[in-house]
Amino acid sequence: MKTSLPNNSLSKSTRPAGPAGTASSRVFDHLRKDLVGGRFVAGEKLAINSLKERYQVGLSPLREALTKLAAYGLLVQENQRGFRVPKLSQDELDDIAQMRLEMEGMALERAIANGDSLWEADLLAAAHRLKRADISLDKGEEWEHLHTQFHRTLVAPCGSVWLLRFIEQLHDQFDRYRRLGPKMPTIRQELDEQHHQLVELALQRDTKSARELMDDHIHKSYEVALKRYQAHV
Amino acid sequence: MKTSLPNNSLSKSTRPAGPAGTASSRVFDHLRKDLVGGRFVAGEKLAINSLKERYQVGLSPLREALTKLAAYGLLVQENQRGFRVPKLSQDELDDIAQMRLEMEGMALERAIANGDSLWEADLLAAAHRLKRADISLDKGEEWEHLHTQFHRTLVAPCGSVWLLRFIEQLHDQFDRYRRLGPKMPTIRQELDEQHHQLVELALQRDTKSARELMDDHIHKSYEVALKRYQAHV
């Protein structure tokens, strides 16, 4: 039972829906960002007609995007009564964090076992870009994007398409909590320090220490997210 | 960091779309069954217009269902060129099986730790129903449904909504391979034997043995699925 590498995903079809994509995929991307970034209040019912204006699309592509987001877990769909933003709860945050612990730990170990020198280069690059964005005052979503990208790169060569897929989904869910409230540069830098240590340990192929650090990293992030959630309620 | 219990899911909104559900959710359920049951050939491009007739719905609900299935991983959507049934590959089968090993093992251990006496009763009932369906000649999808139900019950009290969700998704994916070709009652009974042993070990709270058996069970299923895949190619 060996492991696989590339193949399908939500991504190929829907993510890089830049200027060329369909209306549906563009709204999907946009809404996804907005939901993860906390631009809707948890529990809120979505008024489809205002979304139509907000995102400048017709009903059909909008509904398709909402449907997809519901299947992905960023929305809840109730038959005959539309879509709403999922509520937040500590129980769920705990669940998400614990799953991240298990799955990203597993993925990191495998990535260290499989990753080649191209990966090493990508990793260094991703960490560097992240640090840069950290220093310069963050305009827009730049840091968030690079942060996501860094974690993605870290586990990319784990060899399991499904594991990567689940991890991505969990990240989106986790960020709904972590990104409550305003950004805190102090914490950001503290976590960023760990990012660099992670790269070091990965390059040294020190699986055990890397995993321990990853656990710690997720735990720290969890504490941040939890504080924000509690402050937010 | 404790664990959570109930909450959201794809299920609440979309699964129990019996007679009352929307057209979209009914087609979703139906298509999901058909895809998992292998009634479409892997790689095939779906002709939306024939699906419209086959499932007796209009374009909008049909497209919503297809979109949702793509987000769920049972279809692939390519911008501007519709939907197709994902290809099968041994790499992917290996990936899915390995992920099942990890995740269902984890879930089973947690379920044994958390499950109460109601769970014990449910488990016995589910195993019994499955055995009955096994004996009587299988008309329709009865056995498949009870089998799914059994495995769902087994891990139900694991305490993680997300873990359950991922496992369900992996099961659907796995079944695309396992259910290639005609049903084999012999193998079915052999696996069913393990189901009963699993119940026994779970009731005894013998975590270690239960997990080992679960690993073995998944491994056996994997070999069945692999044989079918190879015969199918």
Place this chain on the structure above:
DNA sequence: GTAGGTTAAAAAATCGATTATTTTATCTAG
């Protein structure tokens, strides 16, 4: 006043037709 029922307004879901894009078939120049 309040439970139960009726009606009006709002929202969700679906349909049928239109528009945009891709695919296939056909043509033409080299």
Place this chain on the structure above:
DNA sequence: CTAGATAAAATAATCGATTTTTTAACCTAC
């Protein structure tokens, strides 16, 4: 013949209007 361009057909995506269902407002009878 064949590569590349062009036109026609097929398919995908989107729009606007209609139908269905839910929600809210308003009665009426106890």
